Amino acid sequence: MSNRAAKPHKAQSLTSADSAQDISGYTVFSAGDAGTAHVMAHRMLDENRIELGHRLLGQWLHGRAGSGSDWIHLQFHMAVFELALDDWAAAYTRFMDEVLPAAATTEEALTDAPALLWRLSLTAPEHTELPWEALRRTALSRMERPADPFVELHNLLSLAGAGDPGSIELWLQSRPADMPSRPERLVEQMAVALRAYSAGFYEHAANVLQRIVPQLSKVGGSRAQNLLFWQLEELCWDKVRDATPAPLYAEVA
DSSP states (O other), X not given: OOOOOOOOOGGGOOOOOSOSBOTTSOBOOOOHHXXXXXXXXXXXXXXXXXXXXXXXXXXXXXXXXXXXXXXXXXXXXXXXXXXXXXXXXHHHHHIIIIIHHHHHXXXXXXXXXXXXXXXXXXXXXXXXXXXXXXXXXXXXXXXXXXXXXXXXXXXXXXXXXXXXXXXXXXXXXXXXXXXXXXXXXXXHHHHHHHHHHHTTOHHHHHHHHHHHGGGGGGGOOOHHHHHHHHHHHHHHHHHHHHHSOOOOOOOOO
């Protein structure tokens, strides 16, 4: 991460956290000035102090420029605050300016880019075109090599967001018969759900998600990151309800 000159005024400075873990016990990066900002963002989200977190992280980011995965992750947190405050346009602009360029050309946003674009898609204005194809290309390239299960999970999210059940199916077919670890088995089940979702089989996707989402923290990630999977389950159930005809009631004379 580059050296970013401007810092908050002392009266508005970020308070150092007592712990470098979030409420779920996940250890978050905490080194240096950026680490302090990161721990603060997690604490504000865990305590549901969204407006304060938005203000403090916004002050820290103001006047700074950066690059690299830590910088992108802080942009992810800021966008999460913006979405929680119903400022979709600000979160979208942040994604396009700070996250997408790295996601399209590097592997520095393999988890943050699909996670944030999915969050944007959940509340996007009708007929909004989102840049899934750039994330899909990066995911397909990365999937040619072994990866951590948490990264694999987000590669699959990119494919599902792009509406590519075929590539998810090919990934599933390439898996060994016996997964060597529980996280890898959970990622495989998530792939089944995402394949169903992207093919329009929302009830099947919802049923699989209902079973595995409570366990997905074992794959990795913080509470802030894993909240997305609960939202995806809710999205699938919403689509099931929308597709179910309303019951007809006979009028009683």
